[in-house]
Amino acid sequence: MDSSITPHLACARSRQRRIADDYAPPYPAWSARIDPAVERVVMANYGVQWRNPADALRALAHARDLHATLDATSGARHVDLARYVDEAGYDTLVVQPYWTDPSAFRRWETRDEVAALRSAETGLGHFREILTPTVDRLETLYSTEDEMEGIGRALATRSPPVQEHAYWGSARDRFPIAQTDALAPGGQLGFTVASSGHVTVGGHANIAIIRSGQDWGPTSGEERRLYLEEIEPVLRAGMDFLRDRGGECGCYVNRYMRIVDLDGTPQEKSFGWSYWRSLADMEGWSEGHPTHLAIFGTFMKTVQALNFDLKLRLWHEVYAVTPEQQYYDYRNCHAETGFLKQLPR
Numbered sequence: 001m002d003s004s005i006t007p008h009l010a011c012a013r014s015r016q017r018r019i020a021d022d023y024a025p026p027y028p029a030w031s032a033r034i035d036p037a038v039e040r041v042v043m044a045n046y047g048v049q050w051r052n053p054a055d056a057l058r059a060l061a062h063a064r065d066l067h068a069t070l071d072a073t074s075g076a077r078h079v080d081l082a083r084y085v086d087e088a089g090y091d092t093l094v095v096q097p098y099w100t101d102p103s104a105f106r107r108w109e110t111r112d113e114v115a116a117l118r119s120a121e122t123g124l125g126h127f128r129e130i131l132t133p134t135v136d137r138l139e140t141l142y143s144t145e146d147e148m149e150g151i152g153r154a155l156a157t158r159s160p161p162v163q164e165h166a167y168w169g170s171a172r173d174r175f176p177i178a179q180t181d182a183l184a185p186g187g188q189l190g191f192t193v194a195s196s197g198h199v200t201v202g203g204h205a206n207i208a209i210i211r212s213g214q215d216w217g218p219t220s221g222e223e224r225r226l227y228l229e230e231i232e233p234v235l236r237a238g239m240d241f242l243r244d245r246g247g248e249c250g251c252y253v254n255r256y257m258r259i260v261d262l263d264g265t266p267q268e269k270s271f272g273w274s275y276w277r278s279l280a281d282m283e284g285w286s287e288g289h290p291t292h293l294a295i296f297g298t299f300m301k302t303v304q305a306l307n308f309d310l311k312l313r314l315w316h317e318v319y320a321v322t323p324e325q326q327y328y329d330y331r332n333c334h335a336e337t338g339f340l341k342q343l344p345r
Contacts, residue, residue: 004031004162009136009176018169027308028161031174032140032152035100040134041151042099043319045273046118049092049125049333056091059124060264063093066117067262070097075104077154082257082271083264087243088336090125093264094257098154102132125333131209132325139174141165143314149269150211151317168287171318172279183208183320185278191343196331201339203326207252208279212316213271219311226302227312234298238291239272246274249289250281253338275339279320 001024003010046066048059063081070076076097083093099105108114118128140155141162142148148158164173172178183206190202214235216227242254252275259269276282286292303310328339335341 001163002160004139004141004159004164004174005176005179006034006135006159008036009034011176011179013179015178015180015182017164017173019164019167019173023163023167025163025166027166028145029165030142030145030148031159031162032142032148032155033157033159034135034155035157038100038135038155040102040132041138041154042097042102042105043131043151044097044105045127045129046095046097047092047125047127047129047338048094048122049086049090049127049337051090051334055124056264058122059091059093062117062120062122062124063095064262066095066114069108069111069114069117070095074108075099075101076108077156078150080150081260081262083260083266084255084257086255086336088334090334090337092125092255093260098151100154105132123332125331125337127330127333127338128328129338130327131319131321132327133319133321134325136176137321137325138317138319139171139176140317141171141174141315143310143312147313149213149215149313149315152315169283171316172283175279175318175320177320178279183279185280187323189339189342193343198331199329199333199340199343201328201330201342203321203323203328203339205323206278206320207326208276208282209319209321210274210276210282210316211271211318212274213269213314215269215313215315217268218313223302223306223311226305231295231298231302234294238295241291242272242274242285249285250277251275251285252277252342279318282318 048062050059070079077100078098080096085091140152164170185206187204192200219227239256242251246254254274256272259267330337330340
């Protein structure tokens with residue numbers, strides 16, 4: 001059985017996996033493969049935020065204008081548009097493009113029309129959250145072999161079924177960098193506040209980010225009912241806990257987001273997007289917190305009821321980034337937006 005780690009990124013381990021070499025997972029899963037020519041990826045969040053319902057159409061127009069610049073000449077390999085309501089009751093649309101060529105990203109972001117949109121005085125809140133990890137600092141997992149999401153669509157190639165999944169700690173075992181690095185957090189968040197209220201945030205070492213999604217579009221009948229009536233409410237409760245009280249377990253930011261089309265119509269895809277102090281903090285919540293154990297237990301009960309025959313598509317991507325591989329800025333946003341809630345007061 002193949003390892004989740006792309007072969008050219010494998011090396012002699014100084015840190016052992018949690019599984020024995022002959023471990024056989026109980027069901028299949030797949031990872032994205034990374035072309036040796038790709039050394040670094042870019043994943044970006046461009047958010048527009050509003051509170052007054054009358055501003056919704058203006059926010060959507062801004063997001064659509066930015067999305068329109070992500071054409072074939074931009075070099076972006078995949079783009080999503082998602083929406084969520086945050087802990088302060090503000091609505092937010094986020095344009096989420098991916099690149100496998102950082103130079104193409106830099107060229108796109110400095111284009112005149114993009115720079116104008118980023119600096120426009122709209123009266124709405126705007127933020128950028130940019131991740132530029134080297135490829136040894138990301139891992140992916142997909143529950144089906146028919147289609148990938150997120151960074152998988154940008155990387156384009158899928159592995160055979162992989163060994164490192166279906167056990168606690170498997171995410172760490174899928175990280176190439178974790179073969180030799182403990183990914184311990186180091187340093188502190190740094191804040192620069194301009195007189196205009198524009199805030200930039202510098203991240204510390206080994207902040208962990210997860211995008212964990214679900215696509216129930218292919219489901220029907222009993223499986224669809226079980227997802228919508230039993231799994232999703234428990235998932236939402238866990239996402240709300242991390243949004244409102246995640247700081248108790250090392251989660252800086254959590255958003256439970258819904259993919260939408262360019263008219264703002266919700267699609268049958270959602271995902272959680274979280275920033276954590278470290279991979280260890282994320283693992284601690286996953287392995288031991290009642291809110292995640294409830295999600296896991298409800299899902300496993302459903303899987304067993306359906307005899308492991310699922311059309312529901314699950315996936316995630318996780319990053320662990322250095323200070324130089326992350327950048328956050330917030331303009332005209334409320335004080336609980338993203339990393340602003342960590343700003344000393």
